[in-house]
Amino acid sequence: MRLLDLSRVSVVALRVVRQLKRDRRTIGLITFAPILLMILFGYALSGEMSGVSLGLVDYGGHAVLKSHLEGIKDFNILYLGSESDAEKQVYEGRLNGAVILRPGEVRVLLDATSLQISNAIQAAVEAGASGERASFQKGPENIVVMRYIFGYDLEMMDTVGPAILGLVVFFFTFINAAISFIRERSQGTLEKFMVSPLSRVEMVSGYVLGFSLFTLLQSTTTLLVVTIGFGVPMRGNPLTALAVVLLLGAGALVLGSFFSNFARSEFQVVQFIPLIITPQIVLCGVWWPLQSVPEFIRPISYILPLTYASDALRAVMLKGASITDILYPDLLALSTFFLFFFVAATLMLRREVA
């Protein structure tokens, strides 16, 4: 017997092609997912930023720099009366940064928990200042002072670390939950549940509870790696961070349960990764700030749970925020997301089990 018989190879190849031809979804995915992903990555990586909110306190003396900043269309300038007001607003996260213009001095207040944004603000101020030097040859030397409200000591890993924690939990919980529910369906246990005193709400709740234990374990280990291994700071209460992750995990579970209705096999669950997981990675503001996501896609960012989870985790870990600081909008959004898909998943279970 020959080791490699081409006719046998072609028999196998033909069978594979036949099977794939019948699976229209896979063909669609193979064709369209790369297009979708390239668009998302392309936009996010294009580096253009818009919607950066910058405070401006004008004590006089820098007309050229001021008009330079005002001329940048991607910055939303907010005029403020005092430096302390500007500092407060940056501290509360309502501004991405602020510029204080004083005769002879320019102070820049930065929030470096998002490195790309603070870099963009720095670059804009420096460009404006050098323009000013060019137009007033003899003018007094301007001193540009950078002051970090947050993150003067942060590295790239520090700013993305908290979000990676959320991402890991979301990814694994979603996939595991979807596969578990597919199994319940295909091995017939779901049908048995339907004919037992167990209610649908009890079933989904049981899953949330069981999975939460694993989420807790997973997030604790990930948290330890991120903080001890990579030195990402933990300025807030670790329990608050765990609470955020648990809420995110519960949301991922009910989302996975909901989407399991649209897959017929474990194989098809894997196909959800590019469709549901990857957009979250690109659009949640972890690798690139939301401000660099093109505006027409940004509404999507605001419905993705990872956007809120990574915002909350950054606030807790890097800024030392307490649970009340992240109640709105982060915890509210995560809770809403969870409740919405909890109800949706429960209702989907009600459909006649085919």
Add this chain to the structure above:
Amino acid sequence: MAGNGDEPAVSARGLSKSFGRLRALNDLSVDIPRGVTYCLLGPNGSGKTTFIRAIVGLLSLDGGDLRVLGEPVARVKEIYSRIGYMTQHKALYPDLTLQENMEFFAGLYGIERSESWRRITRLLEMVNLQEHRNRLAGDLSGGMYQRLSLACTLIHEPELLLLDEPTVGIDPRLRQTFWEYFDLLTRQGKTVLITTHLMDEAEKCKIVGYMRSGKMAAVGSPEEIKRLAGLRPCLELWLKELEKDAAQLRAEGYELQICKGVVQLRLESPEQIKRVLAEVTPLDMRLKEPTLEEAFLRLSEAS
């Protein structure tokens, strides 16, 4: 418990259910009395599984009236603890042990731990799996898996047991054990409704309902159904001079056919045997009772 007692375990009147253009249930009416083994027999696609799933409320009917244990099917949810349902899927967790699987189902029905341990032991003995108690269900063979599935279905001691092809892949000896257990259950007043397409299984049931195209084509005890199909016992004769003797019997007015050198003769009554023996002297002879299979073949040809 409302409506208990004399009402049939399942009472169906004029049930209909369509899937697209396929009429899965077509004006199906039947009563399944309590305390019997009742067999739903019929070819694939005749509506057996659809009927069972309608009984447990897993699909909504297009029309008709269905009562389960005296309750309208719309309220069947409230009596799920009194119903045991074994699907054609084995409906178990391969990554749990036998014990864990059974504990899980016992838990769903709120059975206390000590009680559930007792029941698990008894049921595992019944299905002859006690020595595998701590093995993973996924490691069991097909037949063992099937047995475990039955044991899980019985854990809450349901009044009405619905078994969709329960004995597929089970060896004859164990199948016998199953039937003995079903008889025990019916003696305790429980009702066992079984679907099968195996005739020898149907023969063991008290009542057989033969389904065709979504309705009951015939209902009765196995004997009644054979009579209904007009089947009589058959006398098989091995003759010395086949052609000559056969011609002689035909001349006497007997209805017979020759199959592989054997004369098969339908008997009107047992007394006929004597008269036949007066005509010919066979080398050997055998009396064959009609089978349920023949009855159903006859019935389906007739309709």
